Amino acid sequence: MTPTLPPPNGALRVPARNVLRDVEKAFGQNTFGLAEMKSRLPKSVYKRLTATVERGEPFDETVADAVALAMKEWAVERGATHYTHWFQPLTGRTAExxxxxxxxxxxxxxxxxxxxxxxxxxxxxxSSFPGGGLRATFEARGYTAYDPTSPAFLVEHNGSATLCIPTAFASWTGEALDHKIPLLRSLEALNRQATRALALLGEDVGRVTATCGSEQEYFLVDGALFEDRPDLLVAGRTLVGAAPPRGQEFDDHYFGSIPERVMAYMNAVEAELYALGVPVATRHNEVAPGQYEFAPVFEDANVAADHQQVMMMTLQRVAKRYGLACLLHEKPFAGVNGSGKHVNWSMSTDTGLNLLDPGDTPHSNLLFLFFCTAVVQAVHLHQDLLRASIATAANDHRLGANEAPPAILSVFLGDQLSDVYEQITAEGKATASKASGFLGLGSPVLPTLPRHAGDRNRTSPFAFTGNKFEFRAVGSSQSVSFPLTVLNTIAAEAIDDLTTKLEAKLGRKRSKKAVEEAVQEVITESIREHTAIVFNGDGYSDAWHREAVEERGLLNLATTPEALATLTADKNVAAFERYDVLTRAELESRQDILREQYALTLNVEAATTESMAKTLVLPAALRYLMEIGEAAEAVEDLGLDTWGARETAGGVVEHVNALRTALGALAAARAAAHEADDEAAAMTSEVVPAMATVRAACDALEKEVPADLWPLPTYRDLLFTGK
Structure with missing residues (x-):
């Protein structure tokens, strides 16, 4: 069957809805933010509410009725008929x-x-959401709790709207059943330790928060083609599919001209995100054909995590209006780049100070060096925890595949900062920083450009990029909340450790000189102990993998089961419990849920692979064999040589036989995995290779069977058609 193709490029013209002519006026118009609160709430109520939103003070429940009245009036005026407590259960999705x-x-x-x-x-x-053993199935009660620090927003649909109120989700016994509660706890832990350190370092601040700007990569395919692919519909990625004659090898899609249909879609997405207060700043073509990216600017980490969920929801909802399907899977197509969600993370004070801004002379910026050193220490001590925070079946396909960082965690610092740390390691103090300089381009009509003091490193999973760290290993379909929770917690622990050591060295001395000397000593001791995690070279190289594991003692947790096994290591449990972020029971529940989700994902993929091979690929191959036989018979009747037909038929039969054998092995592997003590590990070792063997046979047949008989849209169709 020939797949139904979309209209020729440009034939489908859908006007962008709500195109924003005045971004400043429209930005945040569908959010009940501080400006709207100020205009509608009594001054005393607004003052008490902003104390919670801006300073993290406890929520004053006596203002709830006034806030609810104002929120309802605002929402109803804008067409809302319903409200929902919008929360993030441990499914990784949102619920309402x-x-x-x-x-x-x-x-x-x-x-x-x-x-x-x-x-x-x-x-x-x-009881209907993952609990990981925290609650029995018959224990159904749970609660959602209003989060006043993340603004309520309106989702418009079919002429009406729904008021979405960001909330936390907990069990009747008080355990966190979501991603928001641990994130908020981790932000408070980071605030406590960072403000304590800053007080010792002579900085008067009221509050420190983590900031986040998460890039979002995604693929777009034509909606009609998407619906003709059972694997994309069910699993989010193609489980069979031969490589097209042309993929991304010409490097011509990256930052290329955005196709007209895609641009119309992007405009509509931006319009909705701006109205929802999501500060999208960048859009462009990504590396693979059909791949694109949006990126927002920095926000408070809790709000940024909510906005990431809103962005994913909007990307997929708006795509349908344009006859498109938005794929958020980390690896929807084999052989081309997958998608990630680079999490740009930093720490900022309520006085406007970015604690990870090195300034022009980082060697003398002790405040920056103190907090940057804490992050390096945190990543070294908890590389396993960071790896576990981004461990999914989907992300396993992407990490280390010459398109994304490897599974081995390392920190890239760049030339300038590495030089500063090398001086500290050798001498106990840095006395100079490499200058940034300028770049001449050899033509008088071109401007002289300021050049950064160091290059970037796309192979690093955790890279310093000027005034922030970029956690590049996070998957495109993930909630950023758990990776952020881990980052905040381990940073809080490292800051606590360095501050405690600083206090011990200072004793009663608090002079500026004494503090500077003590900070230098603490930084030197830490960086000498944790320098093994710093690597500025090619993270893809085999030499680095050997050096990382054999010489530096770093971890190479290549698969999700390996990574998740470390989640409840004693040191990790201790860190979460010490800072009141997650109890051992809450952490164990997440480990159980993530392992179960991994096994379920692979089981669905394996079942879909079997079904497609048996009901689509094999019948197409057999129909082709019948056509070959009929053609060969006709040629023989003419007294002509049928050697070519026999050879062609023989090749198809060989692939058909290989496919039948592979399907038997896959069925056996699935059955064995279901009976195994560790189903997730068995899925990794047995089912994943068996699926790959089935795919290889299917892809070989795709190269033999005529296009009019092949029952699935091909990679050529999906990647290049209908944009």
Missing amino acids: KHDSFITPNAGGGAVIEFSGKSLVQGEPDA
Whole structure:
């Protein structure tokens, strides 16, 4: 069957909805943010609410009714008929149950009501979400709790709207059943330790928060082709598919001209995201054909995590309007680059100070060196925890595949900062920094450009990029909340450790000179102990892999089961519990859930692979064999040589036989994995290779079977058609 192709390029013209003519006016118009609160709330209520939002003070529940009234009036004025407590359960997705604002009254009519009680607390069924053993199935009660630090927002649909209230999700017994609660706890832990350190270093600040800007890579394929691919529909990635004659080898898609249909889609996505207060700043073609990227600017980490979920939701919803499908899977196509979500992370004070900004002379910027050293120490001590935070079946396909960082964690510091640390390691003190300089381009009409003091390194999983660290190993479909929770927690631990050592060295001395000398000593001791994690070279090279493991003692946790096994190591549990981020039980529950999700994902993929091979690929191959036989018979009747037909048929039969053998092995591997004590590990060692063998046979047949008989849209169709 020939797949149904979309109209020729440009034939489908869908006008962009809500194109923003005045971005400044429209930005955040669908959010109940501080500006809207200030215009609608009594001054005393607004003041108490901003104390929570801006300074992290406890939420004053006496203001709930006033906030709820103002929020309801704003939402109803904008067309809202329902509200929902919008939360992030441990599925990695968002969840919502819509409740109407309408309440029947005694006279048979109805009134629009929304109380403070309804705002502050909801009660979804906790038994229907992953609990990882925290709750028995029959123990159903759970609670959602209003998060005033993340603004409520409106999602518009079919002429109406729903008020979405960001909330936390906990069990009846108080355990965190979501990603938001641990993230908020980790932010408080980081705040406590960083403000303690800053006080010792002579900085008067009220609060420190983590900031985040998460890039989002994704693929677009034509919607009609997407629906003709069972694997994309069910698994989010292609489980069979031969490489096209042309892929990304010409490097012509990256930063290329954005196709018209895609540009219309991007404009519509941006319009919705701007209205929702998501500060999208960058859009461009990515490396692979059909791959694109959006990137926002920095925000408070909690709000940024919510906005990332909003962005993914918007990307997929808007795509349907344009006859497209948005693929967020880390590796939807074999043989071309997969998609990531680079998490740009830093720490900032309420006074506007970026703690990871080195300034012009990083060698003398002791404040920066102190916090940067803490991050290096944190990554070295908890490389396993960072790897576990991005461990999924999908991301395993991408890490280390010459398109993404390797599974081995290392820190890239760049030429300038590495030189500073080398001086510290050798001499106990740095006395100079490499100058940035300028770059002449050899033509008088071109400007002289300021040149950074160091290059970038795309192979590094954790890279310093000027005034922040970029955690490049996070997967494109992931929630960023758990990686951020880990980063905040391990940074808090390292800052605590360095601050404690600094206090011990200072004793009662607090002079500027004494502090500077003590900071130099603490930094020197730490960097000498943890310098093994710093690597500025090619992270893809075999030499680095050998050096990292054999000489530096770094971990190479290549698969999700290996990585997740480290999640509950004693040192990791101790870090989470010491800073009140996750209890051992909460951490073990996440380990169980992630392992189960890994096994379930691979089982679905294996079952889909079997089904497609048996019901689509094999029938197409057999129909082709029948056509060959009929053609050969006709040629023989003419007395002509049928050698070519026999050879062609023989090749197809060989691949068919190989496919039948591979399918038997895959079925056996699945059955054995289900019976294994460690199903996740068995899936990795047995099912994944068996799936690859089935795929190889299917892809070989795709190269033999005529296009009019092949039942699936090919990579050529998916990657190059309909943009």
